[in-house]
Amino acid sequence: xxASRRLLSYVALLAAVAGTQLTSARAAEGDIxxxxxSVRVVDGVYxxxxxxxxxxxxxxxxxxxxxxxxxxxxxxxxxxxxxxWWPEAEVAYVTQRYRLEYHALSLQYLVTNLNTGERRSFTRxxxxxxxxxxxxxxxxxxxxLLDDPGRYTGYVRLRLEHNTLPLPLRPAALFSAAWYLxxxxxxxxxx
Numbered sequence: 001x002x003a004s005r006r007l008l009s010y011v012a013l014l015a016a017v018a019g020t021q022l023t024s025a026r027a028a029e030g031d032i033x034x035x036x037x038s039v040r041v042v043d044g045v046y047x048x049x050x051x052x053x054x055x056x057x058x059x060x061x062x063x064x065x066x067x068x069x070x071x072x073x074x075x076x077x078x079x080x081x082x083x084x085w086w087p088e089a090e091v092a093y094v095t096q097r098y099r100l101e102y103h104a105l106s107l108q109y110l111v112t113n114l115n116t117g118e119r120r121s122f123t124r125x126x127x128x129x130x131x132x133x134x135x136x137x138x139x140x141x142x143x144x145l146l147d148d149p150g151r152y153t154g155y156v157r158l159r160l161e162h163n164t165l166p167l168p169l170r171p172a173a174l175f176s177a178a179w180y181l182x183x184x185x186x187x188x189x190x191x
Contacts (some may be wrong), residue, residue, distance in 0.1 A: 030057030044085040054129040057178040071164040
């Protein structure tokens with residue numbers, strides 16, 4: 001096969017995969033709902049309470065039951081609004097990661113907090129996903145770091161991380177809507 005024919009078939013395959021992904025991105029049966037967000041101050045530290053509902057697609061559940069560990073990441077950004085057209089100044093960026101594994105021998109779902117190393121086990125997958133989908137009392141920024149008066153904006157989202165998947169699964173995760181589990185950013189403001 002000539003180089004130009006190989007290139008054409010590669011482009012056609014890529015276009016077909018991309019088209020399938022775009023048309024079925026929201027048609028996949030799994031999803032992560034847009035998280036809620038509320039902030040409170042306790043002892044000079046801003047704490048975030050955020051909840052999102054996680055529903056996995058069938059290919060992701062099959063991979064989990066086949067021994068693939070899944071990593072979910074809560075990402076939180078805090079920015080200070082500036083005057084006019086200047087972009088926000090980033091004040092803080094924190095991430096909370098959870099690893100979800102299935103142990104076939106014990107029929108348990110193991111959730112590991114990758115920030116603290118704490119582990120919890122669950123007998124049902126929906127219960128483990130509910131645990132991962134709740135970020136309660138998460139410290140995001142110390143009040144001392146917000147010494148400049150003004151308005152601040154916070155952003156939070158939850159997503160399935162593809163870069164922690166086994167290498168053979170990463171291309172499938174990149175080109176399949178079934179593996180695209182990510183929320184939009186939830187935004188809130190405070191002074």
